[in-house]
Amino acid sequence: MLRVTFLGTGGSLPTPERNPSAVMVNREGELMLFDCGEGTQQQMMRAKTGMKALSSIFISHFHADHMLGIPGLIQTMSFHGRTEPLKIYGPHWVHEFARILSALGYYKLRFEIDAIDLSPGDVIKRDDYSIMVLKTEHSIPSLGYALVENERSGKFNRQKAIELGVPPGPLFSKLHRGESVEVNGKVIHSKDVVGAGRPGRKIVYTGDTRPCKAILEASKDADLLIHDSTLANDQQDWAIESMHSTAKEAAVLAKEANVLKLVLTHISSRYSDDPSQLLKEAKEVFDKVIVADDLMELDIPYRDRT
Ligand SMILES: [Zn+2]
Numbered sequence: 001m002l003r004v005t006f007l008g009t010g011g012s013l014p015t016p017e018r019n020p021s022a023v024m025v026n027r028e029g030e031l032m033l034f035d036c037g038e039g040t041q042q043q044m045m046r047a048k049t050g051m052k053a054l055s056s057i058f059i060s061h062f063h064a065d066h067m068l069g070i071p072g073l074i075q076t077m078s079f080h081g082r083t084e085p086l087k088i089y090g091p092h093w094v095h096e097f098a099r100i101l102s103a104l105g106y107y108k109l110r111f112e113i114d115a116i117d118l119s120p121g122d123v124i125k126r127d128d129y130s131i132m133v134l135k136t137e138h139s140i141p142s143l144g145y146a147l148v149e150n151e152r153s154g155k156f157n158r159q160k161a162i163e164l165g166v167p168p169g170p171l172f173s174k175l176h177r178g179e180s181v182e183v184n185g186k187v188i189h190s191k192d193v194v195g196a197g198r199p200g201r202k203i204v205y206t207g208d209t210r211p212c213k214a215i216l217e218a219s220k221d222a223d224l225l226i227h228d229s230t231l232a233n234d235q236q237d238w239a240i241e242s243m244h245s246t247a248k249e250a251a252v253l254a255k256e257a258n259v260l261k262l263v264l265t266h267i268s269s270r271y272s273d274d275p276s277q278l279l280k281e282a283k284e285v286f287d288k289v290i291v292a293d294d295l296m297e298l299d300i301p302y303r304d305r306t
């Protein structure tokens with residue numbers, strides 16, 4: 001399973017329709033949050049994402065609309081008896097942020113907060129995927145993130161293996177793992193019965209940014225690009241000054257990167273209840289685009305290049 005739930009899709013401020021930034025990724029039962037704006041925990045409850053399996057929070061930058069939800073969320077998790085450490089990743093200042101969290105008010109967390117300071121180019125390697133840390137262009141130190149799954153082994157041709165005399169059973173597993181096996185004095189190689197490696201899935205989350213090179217490069221052929229889309233074309237000057245992107249700029253980048261799907265988020269309050277102008281301007285450039293709504297869920301399937 002690779003499910004993305006948009007918990008907060010508003011830009012800079014909460015509105016009646018939109019919470020500030022937060023995106024939950026559920027990968028095979030592990031939960032990861034990308035940003036955690038005010039009210040994120042209630043959105044998690046509404047979306048029924050669960051909380052217990054939250055392993056990590058990745059902060060794009062320390063503007064209030066991307067991190068004010070953390071103090072409340074960690075208190076709730078502690079109240080529910082969490083004891084497993086929680087990793088909070090972010091740009092420079094994340095250690096100070098974690099220190100302030102632990103000094104805030106009269107509560108004591110039952111679990112450790114493990115703060116990890118990231119720089120562009122860092123790669124967090126996990127068992128089946130990596131998180132690539134991307135340089136973004138915002139008004140304060142900021143990062144984007146790409147979740148990139150490891151390549152999966154190729155498809156196993158069962159029929160061919162049987163034809164080559166391999167009996168179904170443990171030898172099949174060996175061949176699928178890339179090993180050679182010997183049957184009646186004949187060596188059968190893995191490549192004889194296993195196809196080419198198949199790509200994993202890739203999701204890119206920009207946080208707040210101007211369109212930029214690192215996002216473009218990381219987004220090549222991505223399954224999903226979640227891009228800052230704060231403003232419409234007629235506000236481009238303000239987008240440049242405030243270091244955000246317009247919907248059209250996000251679409252131009254998505255097209256160049258050949259992404260499978262673009263989701264526009266961090267929607268300014270001026271379009272909060274009607275983002276149709278953003279969608280229209282993006283669609284003129286790139287039609288595989290939608291505007292995120294709060295509590296929207298997307299399942300990201302494998303797309304096998306057979
Ligand atoms: Zn923001």
Ligand SMILES: [Zn+2]
Pocket residue numbers: 061063138208
């Ligand atoms: Zn910001």
